[in-house]
Amino acid sequence: MTEDGRPGYAVTTLESWMAAITHHYTAAGLDSPVRTRVVAETMTGIRKQRTKAGIGPTKAAPLLAHTLAAIVTAIDESAVGWKAQVAARRDTALLVIGFAAGLRRSELVALWVSDIARAGDPGDRFLLVRIRGSKKSPTEMEYVAMARGENPRTCPWCAVLRWLAVLAAFDRAVARATARAHPDPAAAGQHAVERVCARDTAPADVHVCERAWPSFQAVDVALLRPLDADGLPHLKALTRPAVVPDILKRRAAQAGFDAPVVETLKGHSARGGAATMALAAGVSINDVAKHLRHRDIRTTRGYDRSQPWAGNTAADHLGL
Template identity: 25%
Template sequence: MVKRRHSDVEKIADFDIDQLHSLTQELEDQAYSSETWKTYNHSWKQFKAWCKKVDASPLPAELKTIQAFLSWLVKEEYSWPTIERTVCAISKFHDLEEETAQTRHIKVKKQLDGIRRSLKTKSKSKKNLTIIDLASICQAAPDKPIWWRNRAILTMGFAGALRRSEVANLKVQDVVFMNDGAILNLWDAKGARKGEVQRVGIPMGQNAMICPIQNLRKWLAFTKATEGPLFLPMKPPLGQEIWKNEPIYKETVSQVVKRGVELIGIDSAIYGGHSLRRGLATAASQANVPLARLKQHTRHKSVQSLLPYIEDSELFADNPANLIGF
């Protein structure tokens, strides 16, 4: 007996409107990763606090309020990415309340163009950490728990080209050890949809000193953790004990890099958490790793967004001065 298929008309009549509204909300929530929502909430709270101080309404916010706030961000020397993210957050929270967002006003767009142009000349990218730097840091690091953790952060962050937030948000259960190394399951990473996982391979290192797998295993042997945050805050001032069973802040990753380069006598001012990700990209480019494979590993959306990470190294590849024996 042939099963009769529902006609399109019958399908239209067979649904629950409340369930559809619920599904709509779920799909909207998945438009952004949890990390994106976290940064949006942080920016929105800052904007509300600023508005309270100047006795202005944050929602709906007047055009002059938004423009004054943007000028304040510039005066306080916030970076362009932070300012851009803040504008997105203000727009998003206005949209959620179905209010008109003055962030889209032509005057705001002109102001943002001016801010971008002025900050572009001032901005300095974080310097990449080299493999030699990384090995020197691991060798110079004291043999105590806080540096067992720090060595794992540095080598894992470098090998995986990880962002600060990705390092900070890692959980023990996100690491799957294999014969050749480990696979990291990154949940809600930048550019991913809510609930989406990105997989990153971390190979065994050829140099035991900077091997991310050996350094991670040594840290886990100390914590004895089988679940929960992978990297934990250490109790000051000696860093011999775990302070809290909570994840570290992403700013901690930057502090670890800075303390590391200071150990080997390098000025830490131009180094930060991004030095790990930039370092891997630069080293891979110098080793002639194909851009497509490098992009897959760093998880950049496009080759164009990856190029700024490796352009400096390209200045010395097939350099005309070298080729003529200068």
Template identity: 20%
Template sequence: MTSAPFNEFDDPRIDKSDQEICDGIARPAHVAGSGNLDRLADTARDYARAAASDNTLKAYAKDWAHFARWCRMKGAEPLPPSPEMIGLYLADLASGASHSPSKSASRPLSVSTIDRRLSGLTWNYAQRGFALNRKNRHIATVLAGIKRKHARPPVQKEAILAQDILAMVATLPYDLRGLRDRTILLLGYAGGLRRSEIVSLDVHKDDTQDSGGWIEIFDKGALLTLNAKTGWREVEIGRGSKDQSCPVYALEQWLHFAKIDFGPIFVGTSRDGKCASEARLNDKHVARLIKRAVLDAGIRSDLPENDRLALFSGHSLRAGLASFAEIDEHHVQRHLGHASVEMTRRYQRRRDRFRVNMTKATGL
């Protein structure tokens, strides 16, 4: 076994990402080739690449690269799937004994990360024509034991309050960049949007191939049609009580002064903040914006800076809406696009937990 520093991407035998997987989609070998079939094969590969989001594909590629490297460091091969080896791999991830194949032990991974790794392996095996039975006792029993022994309540990001978002917006300049970032914060908060949903918006339907939705502006508000994580959904964002805090007004101002009437809504700007580009923003910009605005606005100033940065993320916008919207939670559920009220409650950092008193309801 080599003791070289571990790098999950340095082995040339490790799979060639989703490109290699999609290249395996072709016409049947026993069917004679033709221009039409070859074009259909190209189309099928394009659809295969669109089967999951870019972020999901990148995560699955990293999962497979790590597992393949781990197998080879143990003197095994990742193909075909071996439930016994996968069970040992999961145990290694949970114990932190050596899942970074080097001389030193590594920090144990969380149960949610291990579960995600297993999902990544299942997906990768399926793309290579193999079925991984997660119910096999070598996998299922080990995973059940890991969850029983190591499971912890999920670490949740801090929710941003309504007064917080106003304080964050107030720190932004009034150049183009400030108008754009103000719109991102207000629209993301009022819509309970994921950061990927924010930056994927176009002005119109079918403006770009990588569009994740579009916006229609009406007198009473804006209607967002989103191709979200759980499928297509519509999000209604009404106008606010005043222009300074109205997401729809901010959107109109940004589109007008940035002269955007086609393509991505949220694009980059020049360094001086005076010109808008045509390039769509990366969703990481939303996370960086939130963290920077939290610091500038002095939110949770009772904590050290690093702790404050760790508390807030893109999900803080969704958690803020879920926690502080003074409406029935079923409306919040629909707004966020959750399949169940239970999922919505995971986002709620503050709610009236004892509004229904089951103890008194039973007569006690």
């Protein structure tokens, strides 16, 4: 318990630890101590105790579309110089793709360039995101379609194309410099990135959806990457899913959101926001569950912000 009398750990945290214990014991060919009657009864008791105390599960605040728009606008307006522009393109792509595709943090950081493709006739109506092994289907590939956005700042196509332009130029320059035994391939990559940023004068509030798809030396490379001290992308992917909420919080604070609001944003906020916005817009719960790849539709219902108890209820007809 904490000093204010609240539980020190959420039930979901305890369940995650139990799952990890079970995984390691099973991998070692041993029976998991978690799968015992005493543990099951203890967890049931914890849930009952918290329900009686009115302590429900804490959920990440959903990242709504207008909040996302405010954040990416601030990202663009603060991007002075090529280094800041590279970081702005990366962070905007990360936030917009995560929101539009409703991706989990682990799915987002695992994306390769080859996992994003144009699809749908006529006229390439969608960006198709391939997920290679998700929580729902760890041994299968799943696909999520992202349509073009009305707002250029939050359009998935624009965000992807602006970031791919940087990656493609950097990767090609480094590959050519390496093949020619250049003493500093990273410097060649930097010059290429600087040229891209200098030539791309299209403002962020203008669509760039019709641009040609950048050509890569190899497409089986990480899409979202860390940036080094010189502002250049690494060749490897972001490896920690925790980077996603770190970027979201930092960029929200930069956009001027108050600290209490920033602290409510977590790694699940973009995914939760996509579900919340879609349900509020009248999308069927089955379609939202399909988009988020939920195994249990009850999980999807948890994002429904409507108030089913308000309006025409049985209590309205009791003659009181």
